Amino acid sequence: MERGIVVEEIDKGKGEQSARPTVGLFVTCLVDLFRPTVGFAAIKLLEESGCDITVPNTQTCCGQPAYNAGHRNETAAIARQVVAAFEAFDYVVAPSGSCAAMIRHHYPALLADDPKWAARAEKLAEKTHELTSFLTDVRSVSTTAAALPARTSATYHDSCSGLRELGVKAQPRALLAKIDNLELKEMNDPEVCCGFGGTFCAKYPAISEVIVSAKTKDIAGTEADLLLAGDMGCLMNMAGRLRREGHRTEVRHVAEILAGMTDTPPIAGSGEDRS
Structure with missing residues (x-):
């Protein structure tokens, strides 16, 4: 994501060494292109919850438009790219229920028959969350400074x-x-x-x-x-x-x-x- 959100690369071993969990922010296409403020707001909230945030610069779309249009092979290719970009993090968080649901529920089925990617998709799905759900259900945030x-x-x-x-x-x-x-x-x-x-x-x-x-x-x-x-x-x-x-x-x-x-x-x- 090059338009709205500053990016940095993550050390592959950081998640295991740091007391603070690492979060890969899945910005989403619409946030990146039309409302970068949402991405920056998500970063602020996640940092305040005690997480270290990275925005991988290799991320693209979650693949949902192609998936909804019936292009399963093309969506599977996108899914592999997303898995590779985000699997090093402790968690993946998106300020979007639809994108988070795509990764969490549909990636495992898309890649189920691919022996190289099936288990990796399952692991990524398990640690992917929508923003407000992550804050309350995972990080036990009950209030913000707003x-x-x-x-x-x-x-x-x-x-x-x-x-x-x-x-x-x-x-x-x-x-x-x-x-x-x-x-x-x-x-x-x-x-x-x-x-x-x-x-x-x-x-x-x-x-x-x-x-x-x-x-x-x-x-x-x-x-x-x-x-x-x-x-x-x-x-x-x-x-x-x-x-x-x-x-x-x-x-x-x-x-x-x-x-x-x-x-x-x-x-x-x-x-x-x-x-």
Whole structure:
């Protein structure tokens, strides 16, 4: 990742010698290309939890777009590259439920028949986590140093892969509950898909638009100041629709709020017109 995140190489033996666990940050394509702040927020949170962080400069995509499109051989090639880039770390963490789920659940099946890579994929899967799940379930983080200067309300969208494949739901809410001046307002259906679905929104745009429109109606019904989630694809999809419909809700990745890094404009807007 060369655009947004400073990289460094890891000593292959560091994980065994250091008292602090080593974490390889899987930045994700959308964070790298559209929202580097999320990557820096993740690094801050992971360092504050007592970890040493490295961003391998050989990482690329997790392969999910190709996988969803049915290109299994091409995805397996990507998976081998990711395994090689990250297997030296104690943990792999991604600020994305969908990318983490791809590595954790689909890599072992993709490489199951490859005698050279099957066991390596299994080992990588076992130590791969979504960011908020890693902070709470692995590092036992119960609060962050974040605080908001004024009373603010937020609603949270549960991304499909994070929720259904990784069980991420209570973890981000537990961390958000400890932030001063932040009130969580739940949607009627926070677990319902936003319509992004990776390649789904490109292949079936009319259906995707109906789904995201129902989602933005639910979001607007909370009258929350902020919309938060843990996946950039979902956030960009919902933010774009909210703006086109004229809503003033600010949209941010949950890591930005937890790390107190809110100086940059929200996704798809400046937020200056928020009432």
